Amino acid sequence: MTERLSTETRKTVLQPLFNSGWEMDKNRDAIHKTFKFADFADAFGWMTRVAIWAEKWDHHPEWSNVYNKVTVTLITHDVDGLSTLDAKLARKMDGLFQPKKD
Numbered sequence: 001m002t003e004r005l006s007t008e009t010r011k012t013v014l015q016p017l018f019n020s021g022w023e024m025d026k027n028r029d030a031i032h033k034t035f036k037f038a039d040f041a042d043a044f045g046w047m048t049r050v051a052i053w054a055e056k057w058d059h060h061p062e063w064s065n066v067y068n069k070v071t072v073t074l075i076t077h078d079v080d081g082l083s084t085l086d087a088k089l090a091r092k093m094d095g096l097f098q099p100k101k102d
């Protein structure tokens with residue numbers, strides 16, 4: 001059964017994500033981040049790779065794409081807040097992300 005993250009767990013689980021650019025949502029118990037890619041193909045390729053994991057884990061992002069940017073919000077709808085699944089998917093997203101070369 002999925003549960004909301006406890007206050008104690010938040011400190012250890014969320015801090016590394018804040019360090020990598022994730023932020024708390026202002027209005028909901030959720031985290032969000034915008035990923036910027038070289039172009040649309042890179043952005044959509046990443047979304048496709050993430051989608052495979054999301055489907056495998058039955059945990060799905062709220063996200064939108066405009067050209068080379070993907071804006072992501074993670075929340076566990078079943079508990080109306082953050083659970084370990086959001087942290088797991090966030091780490092996977094970061095792991096699959098290759099920053100845009102300048």
Ligand SMILES: C[C@H](O)[C@H](O)[C@H]1CNC2=NC(N)=NC(=O)C2=N1
Binds near residue numbers: 058060075076
């Ligand atoms: C029935 C199905 O398992 C649920 O609706 C899953 C699907 N994907 C989900 N994704 C997210 N982000 N939160 C959920 O609570 C959720 N629930």
